[in-house]
Amino acid sequence: MATNPMHQFNVYRIGPEIKIDQIDISFTNASLFMVISSLVILIVFNLGSLKKRIVPGKMQLLAELSYLFISKMINDTAGSKGKPYFSFIFSLFMFVLFCNMLGMLPYAFTVTSHIIVTFVLAAFIFIGVTVIGFIKHGLGYLKLFVPSGVPIVLLPLIVIIEIISYLSRPISLSVRLFANMMAGHTMMKVFGGFVISLGLVGGWLPLSFSVALTGLEILVAFLQAYVFAILTCIYLNDALNLHH
Amino acid sequence: MHKRLILYLFILSLTFFKNVNGAESEGMPQLNPEFWVSQIFWLILTFGSLFIILSKFVLPKISNNLEMRKSQILENIETAEKQKIESENKIKEYETLINNSKNEARNYFNEARKKIIQDIDQKREKIEKDINQEIQNAEKEIIELKKSSPEKINKIATETSIHLIKQLIGEEINNSSISAIVEDLSRKNKEKNYGN
Numbered sequence: 001m002a003t004n005p006m007h008q009f010n011v012y013r014i015g016p017e018i019k020i021d022q023i024d025i026s027f028t029n030a031s032l033f034m035v036i037s038s039l040v041i042l043i044v045f046n047l048g049s050l051k052k053r054i055v056p057g058k059m060q061l062l063a064e065l066s067y068l069f070i071s072k073m074i075n076d077t078a079g080s081k082g083k084p085y086f087s088f089i090f091s092l093f094m095f096v097l098f099c100n101m102l103g104m105l106p107y108a109f110t111v112t113s114h115i116i117v118t119f120v121l122a123a124f125i126f127i128g129v130t131v132i133g134f135i136k137h138g139l140g141y142l143k144l145f146v147p148s149g150v151p152i153v154l155l156p157l158i159v160i161i162e163i164i165s166y167l168s169r170p171i172s173l174s175v176r177l178f179a180n181m182m183a184g185h186t187m188m189k190v191f192g193g194f195v196i197s198l199g200l201v202g203g204w205l206p207l208s209f210s211v212a213l214t215g216l217e218i219l220v221a222f223l224q225a226y227v228f229a230i231l232t233c234i235y236l237n238d239a240l241n242l243h244h
Numbered sequence: 245m246h247k248r249l250i251l252y253l254f255i256l257s258l259t260f261f262k263n264v265n266g267a268e269s270e271g272m273p274q275l276n277p278e279f280w281v282s283q284i285f286w287l288i289l290t291f292g293s294l295f296i297i298l299s300k301f302v303l304p305k306i307s308n309n310l311e312m313r314k315s316q317i318l319e320n321i322e323t324a325e326k327q328k329i330e331s332e333n334k335i336k337e338y339e340t341l342i343n344n345s346k347n348e349a350r351n352y353f354n355e356a357r358k359k360i361i362q363d364i365d366q367k368r369e370k371i372e373k374d375i376n377q378e379i380q381n382a383e384k385e386i387i388e389l390k391k392s393s394p395e396k397i398n399k400i401a402t403e404t405s406i407h408l409i410k411q412l413i414g415e416e417i418n419n420s421s422i423s424a425i426v427e428d429l430s431r432k433n434k435e436k437n438y439g440n
Contacts, residue, residue, distance in 0.1 A: 045306070182274065
């Protein structure tokens with residue numbers, strides 16, 4: 001039972017069943033880890049912003065470096081017009097990063113390994129970016145699907161491809177994060193199972209592999225959060241600076 | 245390559261454990277819609293509150309900190325530059341003061357040297373005058389002595405010669421004849437004996 005590598009992704013209710021009009025919104029282990037990640041983020045960044053020193057302490061340095069990291073990322077991809085969306089991108093990056101990282105703790109639940117969570121985030125970003133695009137450029141935002149310098153014969157095909165690629169953005173964005181998280185955690189579980197089943201004699205090889213995988217997964221946890229945030233910035237850039 | 249490997253291992257592991265726990269496996273729990281609404285609800289709640297708290301309370305503080313540091317550093321640089329200019333002015337003042345005092349010291353020194361040199365010159369002139377007078381006096385005396393000395397020598401010479409002749413011959417000879425001879429000789433030898 002515990003050796004099933006998919007078992008770790010099970011969602012189960014914690015506490016009583018909460019229902020509003022037949023809709024189940026019970027507090028689950030997924031909810032628990034969302035709350036924990038949010039609290040950890042708030043604690044870390046609150047500690048980092050409490051003391052106002054000229055020469056920052058450890059927590060202050062952490063908070064300020066993260067701040068500058070995200071603001072530089074937005075500035076590089078979306079330009080100065082992306083500044084109003086800084087807090088959203090910052091929260092998004094931190095939320096995904098902390099969910100990924102907390103998922104690396106043993107017995108922890110990885111919130112971002114569920115397609116529904118990543119898809120809701122991606123869909124929200126997609127809808128938000130589309131709305132921003134139409135607000136900023138009106139119907140001119142549809143020019144995004146018509147690249148300049150394309151022969152007229154090819155234009156219908158290109159427009160269809162562009163529309164499909166635009167519509168598949170939330171899917172690719174959500175599936176990328178979800179699949180990376182799920183695959184990584186499943187692999188770690190599988191190799192952990194190998195260590196147990198092969199025992200003292202043959203268990204060392206999968207154990208060493210498992211150690212290496214842990215390092216890789218921590219890298220992936222950071223990288224996927226970064227990719228998620230930077231793709232959001234790129235989509236935002238399309239909406240803000242229409243340059244097709 | 246890497247993704248394909250992961251996918252392959254993933255599929256392999258799925259089939260492996262399907263065989264082991266075939267009875268219990270339910271596929272991917274992610275695709276079970278039982279708790280989807282709950283997850284969406286809690287995601288919106290937690291992420292929304294996280295976003296609101298971060299954007300309203302935490303991030304402004306951090307950006308304030310950063311801006312405050314920037315402005316404070318700029319201020320510090322400005323004051324540092326002001327103080328640098330001030331200190332440079334002070335150094336200039338100090339250098340001019342030192343130059344002035346050096347010049348004054350040089351002037352004092354020169355004046356003192358002039359005074360001393362004048363003093364020394366005066367004293368030397370006095371001493372030289374005195375010495376010259378002394379030398380003149382001494383020269384006068386020497387000249388007088390020179391003048392008088394041949395006569396005396398002649399007298400002594402005549403007297404001794406008279407005595408010598410008396411003892412040699414036993415006769416008294418006329419004073420005047422001997423003195424004539426002596427004077428004659430002294431005149432002849434004058435250049436040899438008394439020449440400088």
